[in-house]
Amino acid sequence: MNRFLRLPPQILRLVLLALGIVGSYAVARHFLTPPSFGEYGFYRGAALGEVAARPAVLAGREACAECHADQVTQVAAFSHKGLSCEGCHGAGQVHADNPDVAMEKLHYSHCVRCHEANPARPKWHKQVVAKDHYPGDKCTECHVPHAPSEVP
Amino acid sequence: MKRPVTRRKLLGGVAAALAGAILAPAARAAKAAVRKVFVSSDAPKGYRPEDHQWAMAIDAGRCIGCGLCVEACKKENSVPEGPYFRTWIERYVITRPQPGSGESRGPAHVDSPNGGMRGFPEPPVPKEEIQHAFFVPKLCNLCRHSPCVQVCPVGATFDAPDGAVLIDPKYCIGCGFCIQACPYGCRFMSPVTHTAEKCTLCYHRITRGLRPACVEVCPTEARVFGDLKHAGPSDPIRQFYERNKVQTLKPHLGTEPRVFYAGIDKEVR
Numbered sequence: 001m002n003r004f005l006r007l008p009p010q011i012l013r014l015v016l017l018a019l020g021i022v023g024s025y026a027v028a029r030h031f032l033t034p035p036s037f038g039e040y041g042f043y044r045g046a047a048l049g050e051v052a053a054r055p056a057v058l059a060g061r062e063a064c065a066e067c068h069a070d071q072v073t074q075v076a077a078f079s080h081k082g083l084s085c086e087g088c089h090g091a092g093q094v095h096a097d098n099p100d101v102a103m104e105k106l107h108y109s110h111c112v113r114c115h116e117a118n119p120a121r122p123k124w125h126k127q128v129v130a131k132d133h134y135p136g137d138k139c140t141e142c143h144v145p146h147a148p149s150e151v152p
Numbered sequence: 153m154k155r156p157v158t159r160r161k162l163l164g165g166v167a168a169a170l171a172g173a174i175l176a177p178a179a180r181a182a183k184a185a186v187r188k189v190f191v192s193s194d195a196p197k198g199y200r201p202e203d204h205q206w207a208m209a210i211d212a213g214r215c216i217g218c219g220l221c222v223e224a225c226k227k228e229n230s231v232p233e234g235p236y237f238r239t240w241i242e243r244y245v246i247t248r249p250q251p252g253s254g255e256s257r258g259p260a261h262v263d264s265p266n267g268g269m270r271g272f273p274e275p276p277v278p279k280e281e282i283q284h285a286f287f288v289p290k291l292c293n294l295c296r297h298s299p300c301v302q303v304c305p306v307g308a309t310f311d312a313p314d315g316a317v318l319i320d321p322k323y324c325i326g327c328g329f330c331i332q333a334c335p336y337g338c339r340f341m342s343p344v345t346h347t348a349e350k351c352t353l354c355y356h357r358i359t360r361g362l363r364p365a366c367v368e369v370c371p372t373e374a375r376v377f378g379d380l381k382h383a384g385p386s387d388p389i390r391q392f393y394e395r396n397k398v399q400t401l402k403p404h405l406g407t408e409p410r411v412f413y414a415g416i417d418k419e420v421r
Binding site: 031032037041043044049051053054055056057060061082083084087091113114116118122125 | 179196214215227243245271272274282285308309312318319320322355363370371373
């Protein structure tokens with residue numbers, strides 16, 4: 001018999017209990033901690049990939065240019081050159097994946113959304129009070145949205 | 153000295169062996185279940201977060217308040233209908249001071265009807281009383297010392313190595329501490345998932361080489377986005393830093409936001 005086992009029995013029981021608690025914590029931690037936890041920090045490293053796994057809804061103008069190069073080139077030559085296709089035409093990933101699915105139909109509200117006069121808009125931005133500017137609701141009767149400085 | 157095998161010893165040994173035989177597969181099954189829930193494989197291949205440092209910058213002087221960014225964000229990220237926004241636009245209307253009052257400016261009126269998603273109506277004050285007015289797009293400020301990350305009790309929100317502050321929806325317990333901690337009001341409790349939600353910088357887009365949805369649709373380049381580890385001198389984000397005097401929101405809180413603003417006034421917080 002070594003000296004350890006000659007500890008008073010009540011102390012020995014306490015030591016064994018403590019060892020049991022620490023041991024079961026270590027076992028539970030081993031089995032319940034997700035695999036990638038702590039890969040980059042105090043969080044699940046795999047969460048990055050999961051957040052990134054969503055499908056995109058907006059295709060991006062590069063995807064539009066694959067088929068509609070003419071329109072993209074035309075827009076790039078005029079003051080609407082900074083505009084994204086999908087800003088006016090709506091989200092296009094579904095249409096890019098399957099061209100049979102039609103894009104959103106455009107109407108008057110797309111123009112006034114940016115060009116209706118508002119005192120908070122910067123002064124360099126072209127604005128009109130739409131109802132004084134033209135009583136109708138078809139801006140395209142006069143303006144070409146892809147080439148806004150041309151009035152036919 | 154050889155001890156005889158007593159009945160007590162034998163029974164004890166059998167019970168231990170049985171317990172082991174039952175518990176070992178159970179533990180293996182538990183580990184497999186945890187692995188299945190928490191490891192996904194449909195993330196973009198070949199993306200290494202250490203190789204990037206994403207940055208967003210806002211030139212408020214270029215914002216026309218059209219709300220396309222807010223709408224695109226809602227669509228792109230399936231943000232719930234109603235007053236839930238990952239990005240939104242605020243309108244600041246600074247009024248003229250009362251004549252003879254000795255003030256430099258009158259009261260400021262700040263509004264954001266429906267997050268600015270459908271544009272802005274006429275300002276709440278008559279045109280003659282407006283000293284100046286402007287729009288400010290808001291989003292997660294991507295703090296270097298994020299209060300939201302510090303308060304999360306379970307490690308569900310974190311500062312990724314590429315500069316995005318993200319939420320792990322599988323780990324979030326929906327306690328809402330982070331929503332109270334964010335000094336910029338950029339988080340909300342999703343009524344659909346009952347977990348906290350916020351701007352992810354469109355993490356699913358930027359990891360595939362696309363721009364965030366709000367940057368993609370912004371017609372005036374008021375929102376600038378780039379990768380500071382790969383931005384050349386002509387990159388929009390570098391141009392933004394070179395051309396503008398910038399500031400962050402609530403710098404006194406020491407959160408060190410990585411979203412820089414140009415062209416905002418003292419009322420913006």
